[in-house]
Amino acid sequence: MVLSCRQYPDHNTIAPFIATMKDEILPLSLDVLLVCEEMNLLGGTFFALEGCKLPSNASMGWSWKVDDLKRKKEKIEESVRKTMNEQEEEDRKDDDPPFSGGNREKQIEALKKQAERIQAWLKENEAKIGKKGREITSNVTDNESAKMTTSHGAVQGYNSQALVDAKHQVLILGEVFGEGQDVGLIPPMIDGAKKNMNQIGHANSSEYFAGMTFAVDSRYHSKNNIQKGEDEKLDAYISDKLLNTRDPRYDEWR
Secondary structure, three states: OOOOOOOOOOHHHHHHHHHHHHHHHHHHHHHHHHHHHHOOOOOOOEEEEEEEEEEOOOOHHHEEOHHHHHHHHHHHHHHHHHHHHHHHHHHHOOOOOOOHHHHHHHHHHHHHHHHHHHHHHHHHOOOEEOOOOOEEOEEOOOOOOEEEEEOOEEEEEEEEEEEEEOOOOEEEEEEEEOOOOOOOOHHHHHHHHHHHHHHOOOOOHHHOOOOOEEEEOHHHOOHHHHHHHHHOOOEEEEOOOOHHHHOHHHHHHO
């Protein structure tokens, strides 16, 4: 709101701003965090982490594994050959149906561009491997994004995360990840926050979260996330996904 002078720019304005000013945004956010620290707006005792899945400007229809992309390219090339053969067959006929030739030429050109796009992508990229060591889908449009499930259905996008100091809801760290699950995101968020605190002058930033209360919902429940909480000596509250089925306090909502 401060940067935009209380104006309300749409996504067509925000996206180019972020893309062209990314080297300036991080130092500015650290300056804001430093001011908050100097004004005693950071409690430093209670933190919460929450996420939100946001769609990207990438088509989910272009998400494939590498072998599937290769097969898709072959099918497109076969369609090009078939359409060109049909065009040649039409050219041999005495009757020339109006507009059919032009339509086929456009179709052939569109298919060729798709095949070339896949070929260029395959030349520059390798299979994307997930945390479990198996290949996951890549996206030709935006390979850093991921296919993820939201309350509004599946989207191709990013998992945005915000780590907040509870005293005045000050954002300690905001980050986006190209993975749909939250089960591995506490370690990078805590490490990123410690780096930010070091940048604003906390000499003991490596121990900044020791003993502090840390709360997340059940989507973050995993062995790696719990282990990170223990390593950082956090007073962490990470409920498991079955908590509300056995805790009598949830009876009135069931």
